[in-house]
Amino acid sequence: MKNGELSIVLGARSSVFLPYSNLGLVICDEEYDTSFKQQDPAPRYNARDAAIFYSSLFKQANVLLGSATPALETYHNATTGKYGLVELMQRYGDVHLPPIDIIDTKKIIQKDRSKVMLSPPLIEAITETVERNKQVILFQNRRGYSPYQVCQVCGWIPQCKYCDVSLTYHKFSNKLICHYCGTTYPPLTTCAACGSHNFMQRNFGTEKIEEQLLEQFPNFRIARMDVDTVRGKNAHDVLIQQFEQGRIDVLVGTQMVVKGLDFDHVDLVGILDADGLLHFADFRVNERAFQLMEQVSGRAGRRESTGKVLLQTIQPQSPILQVIQRHDYKAMYKTEIESRKQFFYPPFSRLIHLTFKHKMKDIIERGANEFANSLRTKYGNYIVGPAEPVINRIRNLHLMELLIKLPRDGKLIAQCKQDILTQIAVLRNERSFKSVVIVPDVDVL
Ligand SMILES: [Zn+2]
Ligand SMILES: [Zn+2]
CATH class of the missing domain: 3.30.70.600 (Ribosomal protein S10)
Structure with missing residues (x-):
């Protein structure tokens, strides 16, 4: 490194700290991605920002940040003259962004009043897509079977002994698991507060969706992609290979299905619970939701533009979902940057x-x-x-x-x-x- 023997380094975030002798260019792709930030342990640095600072120490060094959904801070810097801006108005290979249909799940009444997992229009679209020999990706950002269970009599929710969080039920391992500290508990049959034996499972994770899909479509080839299914060595690569070779019809997964996967035969993407992405008390929530849903949608965008996205929500009128539907980054930016200014958040x-x-x-x-x-x-x-x-x-x-x-x-x-x-x-x-x-x-x- 020091002698300048290597001319190109392809690395993860810490590679920014290598002892470069003559740095000329740092390319940071998908620069908005939060995994550029090391959260734990220290040093808590953002490799994108570190690269910008580091390259300023070399006379000739440039930094190139790439993204279709830039971080608000980055786009602000690019439009106020701090950074240069190059816009690619034509997508690679003339790919079209798929149309997004919003499904109002509030209108669909379930017998047990549980949350709608697979709405009738989505079921119809899955059937139709697979029958055309095309593939489906379903996205839900929660793993496990049921993110929380509630006692039907008194409302008690089983919680982790060590954390202030409810336990997620995992059906395959038949355990309650804390997603914060990893502690596992045997499944509960009796309410600790009132002794009742009736529990209701609220909300749904990828494991439950997979089960429902197997029941609904016994002839389709269904697979799941989340931290639980890719734990083993090579499991991740095997799953991707199977999907690429068309040996899977419907793939259900968490964020993992979003990152860097480009499949040629995906004609339908389902976002099962958009509301779950919008309910965080964080000033970046809308920006994040936009980035994530836009990236998920991109999995269905291709040359012939036959792909489409179905997005399930109980608040179809929400302004952020409207801009997502139009794939309108600039509209999202305009609204968000105003509120950042008003409440004195970054980039201000x-x-x-x-x-x-x-x-x-x-x-x-x-x-x-x-x-x-x-x-x-x-x-x-x-x-x-x-x-x-x-x-x-x-x-x-x-x-x-x-x-x-x-x-x-x-x-x-x-x-x-x-x-x-x-x-x-x-x-x-x-x-x-x-x-x-x-x-x-x-x-x-
Ligand atoms: Zn109870
Ligand atoms: Zn815990």
């Missing part, structure tokens, strides 16, 4: 996020408050919180969060980082907060 500010962890709830609350107060005199206007996150306990540690939204002023940000480090040391010097874990994350995603 930079975020420093702190997570406090400790096994005692009162210690973590006092510690986080004391920490926030120590910064308040200087950064009062920029501090949000501290507050409990939506999931406030993981692996038996209680959590508190603090967000600092800073103006894009390099000096101020550097000063703030310094003050944070000082205050972390001060807090951990106090006897009662000695074992509080504090995790800072700059430009949190």
Whole structure:
């Protein structure tokens, strides 16, 4: 590397830190992808941003960011003159984006009032597609069988002992699993609160969809792609190969079916629960939903443009679904950038996020408050919180969060980082907060 013997390096995110001697170009494809950010453990860096900084240290180096659904920050930089912008108006191979039909599942009444998994129009489209010898991809961003079970009598929901999350039922392994810490529990037959034996399964994961498909289409070849089915060595490649060779008619899966797969014979993509992608308390939720659904839809786009997408939702009028239906990135950008400006979120500010962890709830609350107060005199206007996150306990540690939204002023940000480090040391010097874990994350995603 150092002697310049290699001229091209194809690498994962950490390859940005190799000791280049004469860097000329960094190409960062699908630059919006959140997996460019290393979340855990430290260093919590975004390889895209690191590449931009790193290349600035070399006189001749350029960075090329590629995406059909750029991160809002990136598109902002590209349209305000910070980055150059090249738009490809013609798609490779003249591929057309498929039309998206929205199915209002609120209108479909289920006998047990459970969530609609496969609506009649979707079932019809699957049948019709497979009978034409074409393939189907169904997308649901939850694995397992049933993401939570509820006691029909008192409403009790089985939860993980160590985390503040409900347990997902996995039918094949016949276990309840915590998707946060991985703890497994035997399936429940009795409610811990009232002793009733009647549980209802709410919502659905990929495993349940697969089961329903096998029942509905006994003659179709059905497969599932999620972390549970690709665990073994080569399992992922085998599945992709089978799909490519046309040995699978319907593939149901999580995000995994979205990434980098280009299949020639997919004529139908079903997004089974669009609402599940829109219900997060995160300022990036609409951007993320747009990127994900646009990428999923792309699996059905091809030259002859016979493909189509069916999207199931209970809120068909939602503005974000309307722009997704039109594949209108710029409309999404316009709305979102306005709200970012109004609420002072990136790209207009930079975020420093702190997570406090400790096994005692009162210690973590006092510690986080004391920490926030120590910064308040200087950064009062920029501090949000501290507050409990939506999931406030993981692996038996209680959590508190603090967000600092800073103006894009390099000096101020550097000063703030310094003050944070000082205050972390001060807090951990106090006897009662000695074992509080504090995790800072700059430009949190
Ligand atoms: Zn009960
Ligand atoms: Zn857990």
